[in-house]
Amino acid sequence: MQYVIIGNSITSIGCIDSIRKHDPEGSITVIGEEKHPIYARPLISYLLQGKTDEQKMTYRDEAFYQKHGVQVLTGRKVEKIEAQEQLLRLDDGVAMQYDKLLIATGSIPFIPPMKNLEEVERRHTFLSLSDAKDLEADLQPTSRVLIIGAGLIGLKCAEGILKRVQSVTVVDLADRILSSILDEEGSLRVQTHLEQTGIRFHLSESVREFCGQEALLTSGKVVGFDILVVAVGVKPNIQLAKEAGLAVNKGILIDQACRTSDAHIWAGGDCSEGWELLSGERRNLALLPNAYMQGETAGYSMAGNEQRFDNAIAMNAIGFFGLHIITAGVYQGEDLCFTTESGYKRLFIKDHHLVGCILIGDQVLRGGIYTDLIRSRTDLRTLDFAMISEQPALMAFAQKVRSEQLGRAQ
């Protein structure tokens, strides 16, 4: 059996882990476009911040690949998938046969059209290790940095570089920061915290035009800058899949076993669009835990031991300068709000189920208990909801449930 994985990141690791639980023999080849061995991509902002280094960023070491008998080709690009022939064409013209293929091509930066963007010389994106290194090489203590995008990527970038430059200014089209994961109150709290560190925001704004080292905003304001980082968001990298004739929407369409429309091809991670629990629809969830679990699910299926990943939800853990945030699920239904001086919590309840949560500051501890209530679709009438809404604790569960939680064999 010849397994081939396109993409050398988290989804690929999940896939290798599960293939090897059932098939110790089949050959596994990973093809990665980047020159680096596998690394923890979300750590690039921590690298610039000095909280990690390239060696520590190694997501799995060389021994992992040796133990699992995996061949990794780095710095190599797949040009074409010939699905009929079960064949890949690589950049050097080499053809590679596969029996089972996983597409884990991740996402690519989304760059909205902005007038004269191409004329900005010191222009960066912030997604890969080489992006981070390019940006780092460009930074100077006197640099004024303009970041387009107040989402997860833009703000982590801001945190990573703030101490190394003269100023950081963030522009976003939305009227608040982190609008994809926070409610208004949450956004405001985090924005206040970030402003205290010196980061400046221009919200409900976009760049009308770049003129030399100035950005003209839609309101007429002018922001001077030396370095530009475009971090508006990402989009699924589906080029290869699309050209191969696979069913795609925004991402590559997959079922709960991570199969694509081709019987020999699976997909997972940021490039895919799989079933999301709470909507009952396919969603592109470009999140690390989802990437691992889709890769893992695909690997089980590829090795002939099909399992279903049927409880994917959106969930994020992120922090800025010591203020931590955990969010999960959807923000629908009735809500409960708890506010403390250094924290904020909002729970969303629909038809006796917890469907979403926003936890900030001192409210994040043990937050996984809430996430689990959402993922497991626990009926809130089976537990002491007044207690658990105040504080996530196993005490709120029925004694029988708890003895199972803390006493069952794993």
Add this chain to the structure above:
Amino acid sequence: MKRIYVNEQWCLACHLCEYYCAYANSGLLDMVQALKDKPLHPRIQVEQKGTVSFAVNCRHCSEPLCLKSCIAGAISQKDGLIVIDQDKCVGCYSCIMACPYGALMPSESGVMQKCELCATNSHGLPVCVQGCPNQAIVYEER
């Protein structure tokens, strides 16, 4: 593999497990020196309400959501034991987001910590279990 299991009907809410845990992971040989006048950062925590109490620590899940969610690749599974490499951890709280038991928490330095069954400190066997006066936590194969 052997794991720590909880018999909540025997728990006295004495919190000794927390003290023993903090001591065992302090790296110090003397318990008084390890604990006196210091903030405790135990990896096992007692929940208590009315007459009910029990200790919670890592379950060492066979399908560890913390490992699958770790953005740094800092959490690994070795013969069933889930361990965290604190040098690699950047303190992003993804494991806290993922753990259904609330069994990981920030350490004094801000990176995450978890129960490693005392297999990675100098004690070798879970010190909380040895220190529990009423066998409310046990270390056994199930």
